Amino acid sequence: xxxxxxxxxxxxxxxxxxxxxxxxxxxxxxxxxxxxxxxxxxxxxxxxxxxxxxxxxxxxxxxxxxxxxxxxxxxxxxxxxxxxxxxxxxxxxxxxxxxxxxxxxxxxxxxxxxxxxxxxxxxxxxxxxxxxxxxxxxxxxx
Amino acid sequence: xxxxxxxxxxxxxxxxxxxxxxxxxxxxxxxxxxxxxxxxxxxxxxxxxxxxxxxxxxxxxxxxxxxxxxxxxxxxxxxxxxxxxxxxxxxxxxxxxxxxxxxxxxxxxxxxxxxxxxxxxxxxxxxxxxxxxxxxxxxxxxxxxxxxxxxxxxxxxxxxxxxxxxxxxxxxxxxxxxxxxxxxxx
Amino acid sequence: xxxxxxxxxxxxxxxxxxxxxxxxxxxxxxxxxxxxxxxxxxxxxxxxxxxxxxxxxxxxxxxxxxxxxxxxxxxxxxxxxxxxxxxxxxxxxxxxxxxxxxxxxxxxxxxxxxxxxxxxxxxxxxxxxxxxxxxxxxxxxxxxxxxxxxxxxxxxxxxxxxxxxxxxxxxxxxxxxxxxxxxxxxxxxxxxxxxxxxxxxxxxxxxxxxxxxxxxxxxxxxxxxxxxxxxxxxxxxxxxxxxxxxxxxxxxxxxxxxxxxxxxxxxxxxxxxxxxxxxxxxxxxxxxxxxxxxxxxxxxxxxxxxxxxxxxxxxxxxxxxxxxxxxxxxxxxxxxxxxxxxxxxxxxxxxxxxxxxxxxxxxxxxxxxxxxxxxxxxxxxxxxxxxxxxxxxxxxxxxxxxxxxxxxxxxxxxxxxxxxxxxxxxxxxxxxxxxxxxxxxxxxxxxxxxxxxxxxxxxxxxxxxxxxxxxxxxxxxxxxxxxxxxxxxxxxxxxxxxxxxxxxxxxxxxxxxxxxxxxxxxxxxxxxxxxxxxxxxxxxxxxxxxxxxxxxxxxxxxxxxxxxxxxxxxxxxxxxxxxxxxxxxxxxxxxxxxxxxxxxxxxxxxxxxxxxxxxxxxxxxxxxxxxxxxxxxxxxxxxxxxxxxxxxxxxxxxxxxxxx
Numbered sequence: 001x002x003x004x005x006x007x008x009x010x011x012x013x014x015x016x017x018x019x020x021x022x023x024x025x026x027x028x029x030x031x032x033x034x035x036x037x038x039x040x041x042x043x044x045x046x047x048x049x050x051x052x053x054x055x056x057x058x059x060x061x062x063x064x065x066x067x068x069x070x071x072x073x074x075x076x077x078x079x080x081x082x083x084x085x086x087x088x089x090x091x092x093x094x095x096x097x098x099x100x101x102x103x104x105x106x107x108x109x110x111x112x113x114x115x116x117x118x119x120x121x122x123x124x125x126x127x128x129x130x131x132x133x134x135x136x137x138x139x140x141x142x
Numbered sequence: 143x144x145x146x147x148x149x150x151x152x153x154x155x156x157x158x159x160x161x162x163x164x165x166x167x168x169x170x171x172x173x174x175x176x177x178x179x180x181x182x183x184x185x186x187x188x189x190x191x192x193x194x195x196x197x198x199x200x201x202x203x204x205x206x207x208x209x210x211x212x213x214x215x216x217x218x219x220x221x222x223x224x225x226x227x228x229x230x231x232x233x234x235x236x237x238x239x240x241x242x243x244x245x246x247x248x249x250x251x252x253x254x255x256x257x258x259x260x261x262x263x264x265x266x267x268x269x270x271x272x273x274x275x276x277x278x279x280x281x282x283x284x285x286x287x288x289x290x291x292x293x294x295x296x297x298x299x300x301x302x303x304x305x306x307x308x309x310x311x312x313x314x315x316x317x318x319x320x321x322x323x324x325x326x327x328x
Numbered sequence: 329x330x331x332x333x334x335x336x337x338x339x340x341x342x343x344x345x346x347x348x349x350x351x352x353x354x355x356x357x358x359x360x361x362x363x364x365x366x367x368x369x370x371x372x373x374x375x376x377x378x379x380x381x382x383x384x385x386x387x388x389x390x391x392x393x394x395x396x397x398x399x400x401x402x403x404x405x406x407x408x409x410x411x412x413x414x415x416x417x418x419x420x421x422x423x424x425x426x427x428x429x430x431x432x433x434x435x436x437x438x439x440x441x442x443x444x445x446x447x448x449x450x451x452x453x454x455x456x457x458x459x460x461x462x463x464x465x466x467x468x469x470x471x472x473x474x475x476x477x478x479x480x481x482x483x484x485x486x487x488x489x490x491x492x493x494x495x496x497x498x499x500x501x502x503x504x505x506x507x508x509x510x511x512x513x514x515x516x517x518x519x520x521x522x523x524x525x526x527x528x529x530x531x532x533x534x535x536x537x538x539x540x541x542x543x544x545x546x547x548x549x550x551x552x553x554x555x556x557x558x559x560x561x562x563x564x565x566x567x568x569x570x571x572x573x574x575x576x577x578x579x580x581x582x583x584x585x586x587x588x589x590x591x592x593x594x595x596x597x598x599x600x601x602x603x604x605x606x607x608x609x610x611x612x613x614x615x616x617x618x619x620x621x622x623x624x625x626x627x628x629x630x631x632x633x634x635x636x637x638x639x640x641x642x643x644x645x646x647x648x649x650x651x652x653x654x655x656x657x658x659x660x661x662x663x664x665x666x667x668x669x670x671x672x673x674x675x676x677x678x679x680x681x682x683x684x685x686x687x688x689x690x691x692x693x694x695x696x697x698x699x700x701x702x703x704x705x706x707x708x709x710x711x712x713x714x715x716x717x718x719x720x721x722x723x724x725x726x727x728x729x730x731x732x733x734x735x736x737x738x739x740x741x742x743x744x745x746x747x748x749x750x751x752x753x754x755x756x757x758x759x760x761x762x763x764x765x766x767x768x769x770x771x772x773x774x775x776x777x778x779x780x781x782x783x784x785x786x787x788x789x790x791x792x793x794x795x796x797x798x799x800x801x802x803x804x805x806x807x808x809x810x811x812x813x814x815x816x817x818x819x820x821x822x823x824x825x826x827x828x829x830x831x832x833x834x835x836x837x838x839x840x841x842x843x844x845x846x847x848x849x850x851x852x853x854x855x856x857x858x859x860x861x862x863x864x865x866x867x868x869x870x871x872x873x874x875x876x877x878x879x880x881x882x883x884x885x886x887x888x889x890x891x892x893x894x895x896x897x898x899x900x901x902x903x904x905x906x907x908x909x910x911x912x913x914x915x916x917x918x919x920x921x922x923x924x925x926x927x928x929x930x931x932x933x934x935x936x937x938x939x940x941x942x943x944x945x946x947x948x949x950x951x952x953x954x955x956x957x958x959x960x961x962x963x964x965x966x967x968x969x970x971x972x973x974x975x976x977x978x979x980x981x982x983x984x985x986x987x988x
Contacts (some may be wrong), residue, residue, distance in 0.1 A: 022225060023223060023225045023251070023252040023253065024225065024254060024257065025252040025253065025254065025276060028276070028277040028278075029277075054182055054287035054288070055287065055288060067252055067278075068278055068281075068287070068288075071252075071277050071278035071279075071281075071282065072278075072282065074277055075277075075278075075279070075282055093282075094185070095185060095186075096184065096185055096186055096282065096283070096284070096285035097182060097184070097185060097285050097287065098182075098183070098185045100182055101182075127155075128155055
């Protein structure tokens with residue numbers, strides 16, 4: 001029984017090989033092209049490194065060859081070129097895909113513990129270590 | 143020497159690691175029991191379609207623009223591509239929806255005219271209009287993260303419902319009821 | 329027959345682990361004398377290592393022969409794969425890598441039973457009981473839910489092949505080193521549990537545990553360094569760390585082991601931080617197990633994931649609950665009866681090490697929280713992503729002060745010291761740090777705050793880390809001191825590489841025609857041609873690039889766009905040119921409709937220092953380990969000599985103990 005199941009799994013795995021699900025279109029204009037202005041390109045690059053590729057497992061759109069990531073890069077560069085601020089573009093994407101699309105968590109009612117954590121850890125350390133230290137060692141110790 | 147030995151105390155702190163592990167356990171247990179929904183839902187449901195105009199994807203159907211969705215009629219917006227295998231799988235269900243009288247508009251993602259034509263010839267053409275979206279502009283605009291996806295748009299151009307992945311037989315009724323719901327404006 | 333024999337060996341080893349557990353528990357609680365049952369414990373532990381290793385070799389043999397009647401081989405290998413990837417493919421899948429895990433675990437169990445004779449026998453038996461208990465869980469996992477030797481009813485004609493991204497020499501190095509590190513920590517875990525059971529926590533315990541922690545830590549360091557470099561050149565975008573869940577899963581045990589290493593040295597030298605060291609001993613291996621769980625359960629999405637199965641996830645989660653939950657409960661019940669040990673002044677070597685421990689633990693907490701947070705919000709039906717914009721600055725809150733303390737701490741004396749004594753030697757690194765900050769702000773005003781602080785502190789730390797050698801006879805400096813100096817220096821080197829990569833990298837994306845020349849940083853790159861090439865199981869389009877550094881002699885580079893057929897997949901094989909001051913990174917993409925080729929080029933100043941630094945850190949660890957082992961051997965020799973003398977002169981029974 002187990003073997004039959006295993007064989008089925010194997011066949012399924014063979015079938016699951018992606019059937020060339022790849023589009024034939026050339027990449028969008030700014031998917032693999034940098035902006036002419038280096039300062040703008042830097043802004044775009046910094047932003048793209050913090051946006052999540054929605055088709056990939058866990059990659060930013062700046063590190064992905066997925067065509068949708070290319071289209072998102074194109075979108076980001078075009079908007080930067082048109083003078084939009086990076087954070088406005090991030091907000092535009094978050095409006096469409098939710099917080100998931102941004103690797104930079106915003107402070108919300110659901111994410112505040114992330115930002116409170118360093119403080120809590122610091123306080124915890126102080127609390128635990130309070131009595132570990134001594135101001136003065138008694139004379140003649142050791 | 144024993145003068146500086148610290149006496150045991152602060153028992154609560156000793157249990158802190160176990161408590162934290164308990165929290166971790168509950169968290170991942172929950173994650174295992176209800177496996178995370180891998181779909182990325184659009185945050186645009188309930189909002190207006192963005193402005194767009196797409197050229198025709200094939201000769202025998204017109205392209206589409208946002209205005210086409212503001213004519214007081216509930217329509218389906220189907221994001222598809224000829225290179226997408228599940229899109230072929232949902233073709234019969236799209237046909238069924240079209241026969242039920244729901245107008246369907248297609249947005250072909252990163253596709254070539256000849257490929258779309260071949261795809262339609264093979265799997266049928268339930269679409270009223272087909273727009274060609276070469277840079278995923280509309281897809282990004284409506285918060286769609288893959289193909290195929292189907293959106294129910296009400297008569298004012300508001301996105302009312304999103305279906306992610308191919309429409310299977312069991313989904314047809316759900317979509318029809320969402321279409322019905324969308325007939326009463328928000 | 330080989331598959332069946334391999335499986336039989338595993339069952340046999342599991343039975344021995346059961347015997348080991350039974351005998352040691354009987355000895356500990358059953359009132360059995362140590363001579364009766366205790367005598368079984370060590371041999372049972374020692375035999376498991378070779379048995380499981382043999383089983384692992386058999387799986388390797390099946391992969392080398394591409395035995396397609398074995399399910400695992402059929403689903404993960406292919407007859408046309410180059411030999412090295414058949415070999416390394418043994419652990420390029422879930423079952424094989426779990427067998428590697430169990431092999432390392434059994435081997436460390438054997439080794440510890442074989443060589444560790446310093447601890448009281450009762451504590452040793454408790455330690456081996458813990459080791460057997462943990463091993464049993466992983467044997468069960470392997471045998472019941474991840475059997476690597478499963479046969480197919482009918483052999484298939486050809487295998488499925490290995491993920492092309494894994495078909496790289498990195499697969500031969502990264503997983504084995506990482507696993508030795510991960511699982512080596514199980515020994516520290518068992519020591520901690522054993523010490524809690526017998527309540528024998530003191531310098532002797534720390535000294536016995538330290539080499540094991542150090543050994544695992546060295547391999548972890550190498551494994552993470554190798555993994556980072558592998559991802560850097562293989563994924564084709566020049567990124568070397570993305571705070572991906574799988575990357576974090578390997579970093580967390582390293583952070584815990586680093587903290588443990590330092591607190592164990594306080595315990596060994598000064599008999600302080602007893603409970604804390606015990607807890608870290610439990611936490612370090614717990615982090616290995618948590619990491620394995622996160623990677624294999626598919627509960628988090630990762631770019632590096634290779635074996636995702638929720639059912640196996642439940643099995644590992646059950647193991648986590650038993651081992652981590654059990655050990656932490658034992659810790660809660662017993663730790664309050666363990667004395668904390670001695671106190672110390674706020675300015676002292678101990679205080680520096682405590683600060684380091686706090687910072688490392690805090691970073692560990694941040695990484696764990698950030699990694700798990702998406703899971704937490706998922707429970708509230710919201711998806712969030714936590715990535716570099718969170719981990720970098722929040723981690724830096726603790727990492728930057730830690731680096732400052734790293735520079736100062738090793739110069740301080742144990743117990744109590746004053747800053748006045750060491751202020752003079754610290755002037756140079758302090759001035760240089762400030763100088764770099766000012767210089768960078770003036771010369772390169774665009775660079776971010778974190779890279780700026782990273783650059784400055786790496787210079788300061790790099791110099792300060794060498795100061796403990798000041799005024800010493802270098803030949804007589806203990807190896808352990810050399811190890812510490814190198815370890816800290818290596819971290820400064822790596823930090824410099826990271827900050828420099830982040831601050832000074834330049835990127836060019838172009839569509840180039842044959843014959844075009846492109847500038848990137850100080851390099852000019854000429855695309856000479858594109859040629860088809862064929863490998864053993866792939867075909868590729870290979871770019872022929874002439875790269876000139878500041879107009880010098882051309883260096884020929886050959887990035888490829890590779891097409892694998894088994895399984896079908898296209899990968900970008902980057903081409904690198906390394907100089908003393910950085911690395912050129914070239915990738916060739918697709919051909920456009922206009923006949924131009926996509927080129928992606930990066931000039932990354934000093935980026936190799938990241939991994940060179942990592943290796944220096946590991947080398948420092950190796951020196952420290954060597955120093956400790958030599959010291960232990962010398963002491964053992966001394967003890968033997970004294971015992972010998974006692975035997976020779978039974979009247980002089982009161983021979984002095986060897987000095988510590």
